[in-house]
Amino acid sequence: MTGQEFDRRGFLKSAVVVGAAAASAATIASPEVAQAEAPAAATPSAGPDAADYAFFNLDEAAFIEALVDHMIPADEVSPKGTDLGVNVYIDRALAGSWGKGDRLYMQGPWKQGAPSQGYQLPLTPAQLYRAGIAATNAHCLKAYGKTFDRIEGAQREEVLISLSTGKISFDNGLPVRVFWTTLYQTVIEGMFSDPIYGGNRNKAGWAIIGFPGIIAVHRDHVEQYRGKPFPTKPLGISDMS
Amino acid sequence: MTTKLREVDVVIVGLGWTGGILSKELAEAGLKVVALERGAPRSSESDYSLPNIRDELRYVVRHDLMQNTARDTITVRNNPQQEALPMRRLGSFLPGEVVGGSGVHWSGHTWRWTDMEFKIRSNYEERYGKKFIPDDMTIQDWGISYAELEPYYDKFEYTAAVSGKAGNIGGRIQAGGNPFEAPRTRDYPLPPLTPILASEMFTDAARNAGYHPFPRPSANASQPYTNPDGAKFGGCQYCGYCQRFGCEANAKGSPHMTVIPIAMRNPNFELRTHSWVTKVLKDSDGKRVTGVTYTNVLNGEEFEQPANIVLLCAYAINNVHLMLLSGLGQPYDPVAQTGVIGKNYCYQTGAAATLFFEGKYFNPFMNAGGSNATIDDFNTNWAFDRAPLNFVGGYNLSGGFNTPLPIGYRPVPSGTPQWGSDWKRATAKWYQTAMVINASGSVMANRYNCYDLDPTYRNAFGQPLMRMTFDYRDNEHKMGRHAAQIVNDIAKSMNPTRLNAASARTDPWTVVPYQSTHNTGGTIMGTNPRDSAVNRYLQSWDCHNLFVVGANVFPHNSSYNPTGPVGALAYWTADAIRNRYVKNPGPLVQA
Numbered sequence A: 001m002t003g004q005e006f007d008r009r010g011f012l013k014s015a016v017v018v019g020a021a022a023a024s025a026a027t028i029a030s031p032e033v034a035q036a037e038a039p040a041a042a043t044p045s046a047g048p049d050a051a052d053y054a055f056f057n058l059d060e061a062a063f064i065e066a067l068v069d070h071m072i073p074a075d076e077v078s079p080k081g082t083d084l085g086v087n088v089y090i091d092r093a094l095a096g097s098w099g100k101g102d103r104l105y106m107q108g109p110w111k112q113g114a115p116s117q118g119y120q121l122p123l124t125p126a127q128l129y130r131a132g133i134a135a136t137n138a139h140c141l142k143a144y145g146k147t148f149d150r151i152e153g154a155q156r157e158e159v160l161i162s163l164s165t166g167k168i169s170f171d172n173g174l175p176v177r178v179f180w181t182t183l184y185q186t187v188i189e190g191m192f193s194d195p196i197y198g199g200n201r202n203k204a205g206w207a208i209i210g211f212p213g214i215i216a217v218h219r220d221h222v223e224q225y226r227g228k229p230f231p232t233k234p235l236g237i238s239d240m241s
Numbered sequence B: 001m002t003t004k005l006r007e008v009d010v011v012i013v014g015l016g017w018t019g020g021i022l023s024k025e026l027a028e029a030g031l032k033v034v035a036l037e038r039g040a041p042r043s044s045e046s047d048y049s050l051p052n053i054r055d056e057l058r059y060v061v062r063h064d065l066m067q068n069t070a071r072d073t074i075t076v077r078n079n080p081q082q083e084a085l086p087m088r089r090l091g092s093f094l095p096g097e098v099v100g101g102s103g104v105h106w107s108g109h110t111w112r113w114t115d116m117e118f119k120i121r122s123n124y125e126e127r128y129g130k131k132f133i134p135d136d137m138t139i140q141d142w143g144i145s146y147a148e149l150e151p152y153y154d155k156f157e158y159t160a161a162v163s164g165k166a167g168n169i170g171g172r173i174q175a176g177g178n179p180f181e182a183p184r185t186r187d188y189p190l191p192p193l194t195p196i197l198a199s200e201m202f203t204d205a206a207r208n209a210g211y212h213p214f215p216r217p218s219a220n221a222s223q224p225y226t227n228p229d230g231a232k233f234g235g236c237q238y239c240g241y242c243q244r245f246g247c248e249a250n251a252k253g254s255p256h257m258t259v260i261p262i263a264m265r266n267p268n269f270e271l272r273t274h275s276w277v278t279k280v281l282k283d284s285d286g287k288r289v290t291g292v293t294y295t296n297v298l299n300g301e302e303f304e305q306p307a308n309i310v311l312l313c314a315y316a317i318n319n320v321h322l323m324l325l326s327g328l329g330q331p332y333d334p335v336a337q338t339g340v341i342g343k344n345y346c347y348q349t350g351a352a353a354t355l356f357f358e359g360k361y362f363n364p365f366m367n368a369g370g371s372n373a374t375i376d377d378f379n380t381n382w383a384f385d386r387a388p389l390n391f392v393g394g395y396n397l398s399g400g401f402n403t404p405l406p407i408g409y410r411p412v413p414s415g416t417p418q419w420g421s422d423w424k425r426a427t428a429k430w431y432q433t434a435m436v437i438n439a440s441g442s443v444m445a446n447r448y449n450c451y452d453l454d455p456t457y458r459n460a461f462g463q464p465l466m467r468m469t470f471d472y473r474d475n476e477h478k479m480g481r482h483a484a485q486i487v488n489d490i491a492k493s494m495n496p497t498r499l500n501a502a503s504a505r506t507d508p509w510t511v512v513p514y515q516s517t518h519n520t521g522g523t524i525m526g527t528n529p530r531d532s533a534v535n536r537y538l539q540s541w542d543c544h545n546l547f548v549v550g551a552n553v554f555p556h557n558s559s560y561n562p563t564g565p566v567g568a569l570a571y572w573t574a575d576a577i578r579n580r581y582v583k584n585p586g587p588l589v590q591a
């Protein structure tokens, strides 16, 4: 698996026409989701294609793909993170206004402060992400001699546990806790936000938890389905536009 | 250069719930009213409609209807020894920034605060003695009574389409309602919402434990409704997208679909959006204000709007900021304990448990803003003896859901990994089969919890940000421990498959995550100018033609959501201005 990703990245880096390297666009849906989504699955939205990234460079793209597939592996519950488009969601979020610091108060002086004072870095989310990926890869190189996308699953697990528990610190001074919080939040957003943002492809994130999406006229359902499962084929914004 | 405009009778700063109520009432009284709102006009038809309003990322996570902290924010710290730092993005509370203010994206829980709050110091001193109240707990009586406010509560409830069940009509206790509420003259305008499974189960468990559960009164119209002003409501759809969203069904009582459109139809009223008020102007003798300055945020142009009466309706936090920026009243000094502006900032506290019931479908997404069932046995129940527990105040408990949308709400039993197949399986298994019991607790005023101007950080207009100094005190910690225990007792009695038990909070208050937009105090009301910034009519003690309307006048915070008394006080103030002040401008209460 790891070797395959390495090859693809190596090829992309040297490819003159990047588009030629388009990865398979097919969405590999789990049997359950495929069932729930039978008609939709016939017209899958384009799969993540390296050329589609608006923010990530190739190293970062490799990192994020490895990350979301590790955090959201393909199993009987759902397809894997890249097949849900979580990487695409994150890339667009970082390339867009949120990534550029929309609504973020960005005036100094800059102090780290106490955790109770919230986010205090002089970085937009995109800058934070970039520095955080670089720092995580630097950590991986030191610990395993390879970047995050090239280490084994068990090693990835170890890295994520270190990040989430703050057991390591980054050489570049970036607070691990802040990077992890942002990273984790964006993975969740990519899995559960409306598909118009690029993630939650085929509403598979919603399907696994039985969330019906935007259709929410439940006036009669409250009594009808009290204590009973609500039959769900989730609908998103673009299904109604 | 500042363009000076023609004088009007009334200028209203901010057009949310309070500004909307006062705009309508005062324009109807024949006064020329201009409302200045920093946000954009938005409407139910164009903005709060399907499918785009049902977007958790946009409205909950990215704060589309809320204050833009890049332009103006506050600085925060837990105590005076700490250096305050800017709240760089919203978190703990989410004030609005559109026409309708926070009233667009609130949930609608609407409570009547009683004399237990309005006479808090007298009540506790009388029952428990003066020593029961710690020296640094700066609580005080409010200078009004429940009986005086009752008609105005009624008016607000009928305006906002509150659904509920009365517990006490004219002193007669009503089965199924809150037996601890103060007497009301009549029932709510609408029957309670249909209970969801979680609120039914909580109701049963609470009743079995000897408590008195009732459906939470909420401005989610349980049926189609036309309010006394002719505003039309649809019936609530239990859509699950209530708090932080505009209501697609026009069922949530909000200013943009009630009082504001009625004011807009009145030729005496003018609304200017994108108009950011930067300062209230004082007369040379300091006894009156002369108007406000504001900036058109679309092009940076500056205006002076002279007015006979200035009403600050810019939300609890911003009202205090404008007072401090304008040099109105004496700023509060917590060390010397002098001054009043900035005093008694309060918030709320809480404790929550998540209950997991294997195979039981709660369908959390079918839920109205106020579908939760509640008990007030540890809140407005004065028979609940605080002496052995040694705290002032109380908490209400409720069972149900808050905003059960999947980016923010994915309950899993504690110990579940945060990612990977096991996490996914648990998320899939428990999303629909869990429910929450939540305690919302009061916060008593403390000498050191206050606002002032920050010495370092500035907003987009070059003005100092306001600095908030806040933390929970021993009183809140004691109450939190009691609340967590009662939550857990009820939860355990329900025999959940798994339980994430409630624990009392011990950490300092933090600016993340969201807790509640129930900020109170800063320009508190009272009986004399030494202890308060405004009198019982919300009129400034210093400048009689300035009224400061909002939860900023609350001398302490109860466990209830604030908008019941905020709305009632807005109507009460409108009456005082219409019927008394206009006829005879001057202080309505002699200092």
Ligand SMILES: Cc1cc2nc3c(=O)[nH]c(=O)nc-3n(C[C@H](O)[C@H](O)[C@H](O)COP(=O)(O)OP(=O)(O)OC[C@H]3O[C@@H](n4cnc5c(N)ncnc54)[C@H](O)[C@@H]3O)c2cc1C
Residues within 6 Å of the ligand: B013, B014, B015, B016, B017, B018, B019, B036, B037, B038, B039, B093, B094, B095, B096, B097, B098, B099, B100, B101, B102, B103, B105, B106, B107, B108, B109, B110, B111, B243, B244, B275, B276, B277, B278, B313, B314, B315, B316, B318, B517, B518, B549, B550, B551, B561, B562, B563, B564, B566
């Ligand atoms: C997510 C959420 C849920 C809530 N749920 C409940 C609930 O269930 N029950 C309850 O009782 N309360 C609830 N609240 C609180 C409730 O919304 C407020 O108490 C209520 O809206 C306060 O009314 P207001 O007029 O003081 O302020 P708002 O309604 O917020 O209106 C203030 C207006 O002033 C404008 N403004 C601010 N500064 C300026 C300036 N300098 N110049 C011009 N305009 C300005 C703002 O843009 C805004 O439109 C909730 C709030 C939030 C955010």
Ligand code: SF4
Residues within 6 Å of the ligand: B219, B220, B221, B235, B236, B237, B238, B239, B240, B241, B242, B243, B245, B246, B247, B248, B249, B250, B251, B252, B367, B368, B369
């Ligand atoms: S829950 Fe009811 S009141 Fe709230 S937004 Fe949905 S339909 Fe409107």
